[in-house]
Amino acid sequence: MFADYTLISWRWFNPRLLWVSLALLLVSGNLLAANVNLAWNASVSANVGGYKVYYGISSGVYTASVDAGKNTSYQVSGLQQGTPYYFAVTAYDLTKTVESGHSTEATAIATPLVNFTASQTSGTAPFAVNFTPTVTDGTITGWLWNFGDGTTNSGTTSTVPNAIKSYGIAGTYTVSLTVTGSGWSINKTYANLITVVQAVVFTASPTSGNAPLVTEFVPTVTGGTITSWQWSFGDGNTSGGTGSSVPSAIWSYANAGSYTVSLTVTGPGGSVTQTNPNFITVSASSSGSGATSSSTINGLVAAYSFDNNGGTPLDYSGNGYYGSALNAVTVPQGRFGSAMSFNGTNAWVSVGSKALLALSTGMTLEAWVYPTAAMSGLDTVVMKEQLATATTPGTATYLLAANNSANQPMSAVWNGSEAT
Structure with missing residues (x-):
């Protein structure tokens, strides 16, 4: 119904005029606001003074006409939406006394313009959007919103209401509005209009203390399943992995300073990063140079739980004696939390030479x-x-x-x- 047309008619004016070729094109796709845009190829005759556009609601019966002058395109307006119209073009001579026959006919149904806007298009879950429709010059009988997440909203009122939608799950959503009237239906679709990412926050305990400071970071991620995550502890070290949830992270800060910590989560809607500036404050150790005689060592000097999902093996004693894993893999079935699996031949965790381990x-x-x-x-x-x-x-x-x-x-x- 909305395809373009190319229509050609040959007509003989009189012995003083050349053959005239008229090609009538229906330009509009979805015809806007009960208007029809037409265009045609210019005649090659030197005696052509202009063109007329004829139209009506019955084929071959043209009840109205407009003079397009020497233009080769014209917009016919004021049409009744939902009604089929038939169009043809003629050419006249320089004196407007001789006119060609009609070109071959073009037909179209004048329909209203349907469109909509979104109050916002990207954000974190839950993400609320207000969709505002625009329907011009049309009497409608029904409408249907499709929000792209499997939910719809429809009705049969003569006007399309605004739609308010809350997206609770991360992802990218295509939104459409379909409006129907007597003999017509128009759909307006915006592909990948809405992008929603997970909401990410995290806490830490403790957030300050003397070096070495062991801190646990606890994440909260809402808005659907994730595919990967990465912690950045602010001291040049990171810990990341793949999976449907973000594990807590335990990190030991060996040196005094202020550290900015971030967590990046990736899911169906893309990646989102939560950054807490200057989140961890570590003061210099009160023990001075750290030189310790083996005869004065008391208490816990090193402890490893291997429960930080394949990251650097952490020392929970607070002494910062991080390990380095080779060929050892994290498994979830530990005594408390996860554990590490060693193959018995070439897998181990090594810790450098430390005074407190002597x-x-x-x-x-x-x-x-x-x-x-x-x-x-x-x-x-x-x-x-x-x-x-x-x-x-x-x-x-x-x-x-x-x-x-x-x-x-x-x-x-x-x-x-x-x-x-």
Whole structure:
């Protein structure tokens, strides 16, 4: 009904005029405000003085005409919406006394303009939008809003009301409005009009203290399922992963300073970042240079729970003795929260040489171990090594093993010879 037309008619004026070719084009797609836009190719005759547009509501019966002058396009206005109209064009000579026959006919139904606007198009869930419709020169019998999330709103009133929609789930939504009248139906669609992302907030405890400061960050994400996440702790370190939820993060700040922390979450509607400027304040340690004699070490010196979803193994003692994992993977079935799985050959977590780990007069070593295969020989869980020197080979200073040659758990310290 709204396709373009190319219509050609050949007519003989009189012996003094050339053959005249008229090509009538229906220009409008959706015809706006009960108007019809027409265009035609100019005649090649030198004696053509102008053109007339004829139209009516019956084929071949033209009850009205307008003089388009020498223009080759014209907008016919004031038409009754929903009514089929038939159009033809003629050419006349310079004296307006001789006129050609009608071109081949073009037909169209004059329909109103349908459009709408959105009060806002992007934001965080829940995201409320007010849609305002515009329908010109038309008597309607029904309307239908489609909000793109599986919900609609429809009615049969003679006017289209505003629509207020709240999007609770992140995503991108195509919105359309369909308006119907007697013999016509018009749809206006805006693809990917609305973009909604998750709402992201997080808290931290504690937010200040002396170095090393261990802080737990707890996120709250609303507005649908996510696909990935990344923490940025403000000290150059990050922790991220994929999954449908964001885990809490525990981070240890070793140095004094003020740290800006952010959490970026990605979902169906894209990525959103929540940034808390100067969120964590760390003061210098009150212990001075940190030099400690092994004879004065008391209390917890290192603790690792491996529950930060594959990120850097954190030290929960507050001493900041972060680990470095090689070939070890995080698994969800730990004793408390998640745990790390080691393959028994080339997987481990290493911690650099630290003064507080140089234990010699007494110590407590403990670990939760869940073997997934039969053990044989020495299976070490924790081991502190001393470096080799020119005269002394590298050896274990102390260790905790899940199994020994007698198929029993064991611990050992080196005091010149191994003592178990």
